[in-house]
Amino acid sequence: MTLKIIPAGEPITVSNINLAIYGPPGTGKTTLANSAERAINLDFDRGAYRAGLRVDTVAVTSWNDVVGFTAQDLAAYKTIVVDTAGRALDRLSEDIIAENPKAGRGGALSLQGFGTLKVRFAAFLKLLNSLGKDVVLVAHMDEQRNGDDIIERLDVQGGSKGEIYKSVDAMGRIFVTPTLQRVIDFSPRANSFGKNPAGFEIIPIPHPDDNNHFLADLIKDIKAKLNDMSAEQVEAQKVNEDWITALADFSTVEDFNRNLADIRKASRSVQSKFAKRAKELGFTYDKQHKVYVMVEVVHA
């Protein structure tokens, strides 16, 4: 078991993503999920028949129904809808306990069982991603009271929620506004969770008769933004590293003053290191003359 410290990497092309959507019952989570590109619904919750938009559906009764998926089985589909993630984890828990009774206690998973659950669920998502599929995890909403506040979050058992948070690239909450408009909000709020890499505002959800590819479009936008972020990230890191290397050689006031115009265009984190390095060398910024000066030491 080791810790690996690696250099910051090259840009990573995002070709498939994991997305979580959650919300109260009856807000159209399945309908929205089914509007993803060439979706197949893994109906763990036995609720897909209520969806306003029908797609190919697998009625899942046990984990065995999904564990043996091959590339060929899923070749016709681009998006796998896990509906719901909470029920999928329940089915997986049953499977783990059936395989190893010691992994459960009174029908619930033991600590060891939870460890297995996390590993196997992560492996399942990885398998789908390795087949080039987008995965939409549909979840019910859980309300947790905190003083006078109600916190809305994914209704998924215990520690496995962490696996979902970890694996999703974006997470949106569906709710109905006071004007009865169904919307999806990807931003985290004081009382709810979200992950919004595309920087979406709150988005009204169209009726599936008007737009049956709504989620497909959102996923496309999220991927484009994630790819931009990846490229920006690498470029920014290169610029930062160049600055840090250069700063290590700065030794005179002139070194700092010569680079003042450029440092103003640099990232705030590099500016912070620039100021720190100047201070270490005993230079101070003269705000009146807008240059660095040597701090004069007056001996008594």
Place this chain on the structure above:
Amino acid sequence: MLKVSVSNLECFRIWRQDDDLDMGWLMDRLLGLVEQTPQQRAGEALHKALELAPVGQVDQLHGLGYRFWFDCDCQVAYSPLREVALAKEYGDLRVTGRADSVIGSTIVDYKTGIHYDPDRLLSSYQWRLYMNALPEAIRFEWRYFVLRPTDDPREYHVSEHHQLSQCWYPDLHKDCRELARQYYEFARDIPALKRMAVL
């Protein structure tokens, strides 16, 4: 101008939300009167060890006289930008912090503890305040190390490593500004906070 650290502003937010926390709990934290627990001291040592770690592969790290054994596999990216001081002014309140590492446009925050609770990390305002103080940041990443003590008080096992991330979102500044406003309204009339915080 009043001044507050990101950590203390987060304590203020927790205190406001939790009816069971009294004023003494908050003031002890804001005035720096709470002693570090052994776990927190170990956490600080692991931060230092990670700050000094070069590119490579190790099964143990040393920092501030502590030794950490890695019982799990984990991978972290090296960045020369470590311990980056951050500051942001919200009206008459200056909020300060220190990012463990900045990799391109990602802020990386190392956390340690005995129990990984992603809900708590995601609900916090620490990541929001850091991102808002660093205009180039578009992503925030937590690296959470679960520490297990040994018989030797200066030796710990890293038993789990968790990775979690968040992103910039359109109301980020508004949310941070609102928390800062609430704190300023609270702190401006408390002499002990005014005394220690005026720049």
